[in-house]
Amino acid sequence: MIVLVPAYQPGAALPVLVERLRRADVGSDVVVVDDGSGSAFSGVFDEAAREGATVITHSRNRGKGAALKTGIRDILARFPGHDVVTADADGQHTVHDIQRVADALASDVSHPPTLVLGARAFHGTVPLRSRLGNSVARRLFEIAAGWKASDTQTGLCGIPADMLPWLLNVPGERFEYETEMLLRLRSAGFEAREVAVDTLYLESNASSHFRPFVDSVRVTAPLLVFAASSLLAFLVDTIALLVLTALTGSLIGSIVGARVLSASVNFVVNRRFVFRRRGRQRIVAQGLGYTTLALLLLGSNVVWMTFLTDLGLPLLAAKVVTETVLAVTSYQVQRRVIFARRRTGPDGRRRLAPSQERQRSAEALGDRMDLTIPRRERTP
Incomplete structure (x- = not known):
């Protein structure tokens, strides 16, 4: 199991998270994607690398969805067959909750493959923008998807290995990507279930880069x-x-x-x-x-x-x-x-026409050329 952390201009919580994950032996590796944070944040990523993470760097900011796809491509190439748990870089997800989702994923032998969502309860002291945003998103999502999810904006997800190739074809480059993923999940032949996790907001969620109006429009687009x-x-x-x-x-x-x-x-x-x-x-x-x-x-x-x-x-x-x-x-x-997309094949990918395959390959090549990927090895 691999822990994947997309990060944009993170604070000191990121290397602390990596260190705790490595010390608790959660997962066989931690992959951090620097989504074009800039040189001012290179020290944070250098420290995360020293704590044992593999750091992949976008040359420019491309969005959370793009960062997740970059991390998934890297994991498919270096860790084929491994499940993945995604976590946010701002310290909202504790090691205990990440382990809880990882355990639920590892113990799940159901078919079809099932996405494990770390669902927050939103009780107690929760920033107003987070409470309102998730409340509206839940109602809209239920109408659109036809099934209930108590936390549609969670960044803590357990992804079975069989689902990873399909995720590369889900549209969206920014915060809307995770909503698109959930909306298309069942039509692609997958399922989802929830695991309760803590609701933790540090400094009223001040480190979040979610813009209430702009990104809410993207999410509900x-x-x-x-x-x-x-x-x-x-x-x-x-x-x-x-x-x-x-x-x-x-x-x-x-x-x-x-x-x-x-x-x-x-x-x-x-x-x-x-x-x-x-x-x-x-x-x-x-x-x-x-x-x-x-x-x-x-x-x-x-x-x-x-x-x-x-x-x-x-x-x-x-x-x-x-x-x-x-x-x-x-x-x-x-x-x-x-208008449902065709069912995915055994490898999780949609069957495409030859012209679409050539276009997809060209897009993937462009994505790789746009990356600067320093392989920062773990220090002893």
Whole structure:
């Protein structure tokens, strides 16, 4: 088992963490990724190396997701077949909790491979931005993913070796990477479970580089884009419904016509921008799947709209209530069925077209060329 620590401009807690991990014999090695912290922090990383860590350095800051991917590539190359536990560099994760996650990972023989999340309880003295950020993230995540996670922003994760190649293909370079990982986990054939850990914030979490507004937008970007797409479809559908109703006087006919128009717009936007499925591959199957979903939602829409308007609810109000009820179901089916990525192969990688394989190889080569990787050996 390898401990992987992404770090950007860390304090003295980093070498202390490495020293305690080595002294407690947690894992066979500690890999620290310096995410372009700059020369002012080289002393901290030199001390971490003296304490026994292997330090890999990005020449520029690229984000937490990129740092995790760099560490995973290094571990796959030097420690094939080893499980990994990720931990933050700011001292929030104690050696005891890292060991707890490592033990849970080592004892897990379930199939499919299962990600172990070190979940914080958020009781007691917790900084307001952390409490609010995690509360909002949990609610949004449950809606988007279809399963509950009590701590969606934990940096303490136990990753089985079979999952590592897949993680290199998860999109995202910064804080949104971990959210993307959890959102895509089950559709890739993996599972997750939680292990309770302590909630520890040093100096009100002052060392955290998580920016409440900017990075919250990044973390929730997949949900925000879908929400924007749904809002666009809602506006198209509502305007068309009002116009067609005024022209024809037929509620059911107007609902059908408006839904056909808005569904066409929604399919194009969701495929290209929300779920990022481009090109012509599988477009026919996706179109048929979306059409089936649209018909089912249309039937539900007619039932709900008729029921609510018969109760005396105004047309526009009935529309808002109906669309709100159906939006969550629509997102789940589209993400997990219609636009789901193909299942991973035995090595955890998605099967790619030859042109995509060449592009991925070129990107990986560019990543390696962008790194400065001093191999700092452990001192006796």
